[in-house]
Amino acid sequence: MAGRGATTVPFTTKLTDFDDALIKRDICTREQCLLAKGMDEEQVLDLLVHEDVTREMAKLDEAAREAEAEVARDPLRHATAHATRDELDDLDEDDEFLDDAFLAKYREARIAELTEASKADRFGSVFEIEKADWTREVNEVSNACWVFVHLYQDYVADSAALNVCLESLAKTYPHVKFVKIRATSAVEKWPDSNLPAVYLYHEGEMQHQLIGSRAISEGPPPFTANSVARKLATFKIVDEHARLPDAPPPPPPASDGGTAAKVRRSAYSREDDATWDA
Secondary structure (H helix, E strand, O other): HHHHHHOOOOOOOOOOOOHHHHHHOOOOHHHHHHHHHOOOOHHHHHHHHHHHHHHHHHHHHHHHHHHHHHHHHOHHHHHHHHOOOHHHHHHHHHHHHHHHOHHHHHHHHHHHHHHHHOOOOOOOOOEOOOHHHHHHHHHHHHHHHOEEEEOOOOOHHHHHHHHHHHHHHHOOOOOEEEEEHHHHHHOOOOOOOOEEEEEEEEEOOOEEEEEEEEHHHHHHHOOOHHHHHHHHOOOOOOOOOOOOOOOOOOOOOOOOOOOOHOOOOOOHHHHHHHOOOO
């Protein structure tokens, strides 16, 4: 039994202006205020979860009402907004739309949008990634397009040359995503003798692995954007008839206390007795 003269405070989840001021100034959290009002941790958790669910349901209800209103305003636009070409053809045979004078106009406009979307310039530059980015920037993106991954080191001559070529390729073929990653960032002990290396990803998986300049390009030396493009054309990744302005070769890597000694002779050197088919 409460002591004589004791004052009891009704249990409440309502916060006061003073509580709000404390929370706003980061002096305490809402959870701490609720605990101070007599709630235990489980009650606080249940309350917060209930409030979150209530807010999300309200958002969903509002979105549903807006969607219904949009459909009511223009049912034909709604029916064709996200339709594929086959679905648009099916609408032509649907009695509900046969007599609608706007169907042909909508169908034509939607097909034009689909055509433009398929040619959209998604990229246009070369992206530097780290190992932690690989799944997101390579595997996931390759579900929508081809991804060209270049494993490189700055001090490997052909890697530096390929990086210059990629800048031109990325601008010419913006529907392909070109990324580069330092070889030892991707694989800790990747040997310089296996550089440059290229992985071509599509549909979430690696489709082709190209190790060395001879594998990455097609045709006679020197190592150019066009010779790389010709190789990509053999995989139907780019248009085989496209021609690119070839960039000048990069300057030789600077010496930094022995690093330059690691520079490998270009695989396209005319001194290595290589033979090529034009």
